[in-house]
Amino acid sequence: MNGVAGSVESVFREERGRLLAALVHRFGDLDLAEEVASEAVAAALERWPVDGVPARPGAWLLTTARRKAVDRLRRDRAYAARLAVLQAEADRDGPAAPPAEDGDVPDERLRLFFTCCHPALPLDAQVALTLRCLGGLSTPEVARAFLVPPATMAQRIVRAKRKIKAARIPFRVPEADELPARLPGVLRVLYAIFTEGYAASAGPELVRGDLADEAIRLARILRRLLPLEREVTGLLALLLLVDARRDARTGPDGQLVLLADQDRSRWDRGSIEEGRALVVAALRGGPPGPYALQAAIAAVHDEAADVATTDWPQVVALYDVLTDVAPSPVVALNRAVAVAMRDGPAAGLALLDGLAGEERLRGYHLLPAVRADLLRRLGRCGEAAAAYEEALAAVGNDAEREYLARRLEEVRAAVRSCGGPPAPAASPSPGAG
Structure with a gap:
């Protein structure tokens, strides 16, 4: 039984975002989607030990959740009209097919990212809701991304859901002219998913490669969707340049290996070269944005033969610009580290004390x-x-x-x-x- 429970948990964690995206796209109700997804997991825990783990477990969960959603709607008179519309759409369109990789927003999960990042919600609420519901992150992991207690984050997510209902914000794909206004939230979501994947906030593993890979995949799709948005290019560059060091971050027994001690021959040179080219594109054409600046910092690290020969004055200068563009306590902390490497530990410590x-x-x-x-x-x-x-x-x-x-x-x-x-x-x- 423990093995089956582990399989269900693994599949649900990997498929949660896609599952909820498909359910919300179909039924237009986030709470309903979450509830029937949980019911589908409970059904899997009951059926898989008897029937075995299906060949396509994610599809099994989606089919089961859809059936449970329809059953629930049938029992609720308030949803009767909605169910009739859904049935008419299903009869007209035929069997549901996986979303195509073309169109305005070519990935179902990315579609819902843009949907949840509605301008009627505060930016932090947009990001928190999307990370929790679609990004595969738990409430404590989302809280860590915002540096707030888990209880505070749970309240924010509940308030965001209530506002969606009260304001009757539709779960639909935004029009092309609406995408730029929602872009900051989507970028923050992808970066937070990557950060949790690259440096897990809890658990036995330092790296959760599934999250890092998914963030990079979605960032690539986003750049194909919005090729002229320099910050999209900057984000993809940042993810590639940082992820290039993934294999060198842990030793044979999974222990943490800091930058100074990493075997740089294990860094992914292909990702570094692609990221460097993207940095150049992201920095052209106007004042740099925060993701482009962070990517430039990552590029300086990746270009150095070792920590001693890293261009620390350039790193500090880039952090100075980043502080003007997007000041935050974490940026200040990172800058203090760079100053310590340039000017010595006492100089960095003075900044940390502040x-x-x-x-x-x-x-x-x-x-x-x-x-x-x-x-x-x-x-x-x-x-x-x-x-x-x-x-x-x-x-x-x-x-x-x-x-x-x-x-x-x-x-x-x-x-x-x-x-x-x-x-x-x-x-x-x-x-x-």
């Missing part, structure tokens, strides 16, 4: 983790140990926890000596690790 009161960084494990590393490099091992303990209390990923625990033991041992050996600072952003 971030201590940032509400959005409270509970964000990378702030004390980076601070601990800079203190260690300065030989202030007692303070470093306290900072590592703070980071360990907040970290959710097992690979990161193991790394921090190892560093903590090193500095505790060094407290009785003259300090630990210097090492490059750990970087908090996907673009530098």
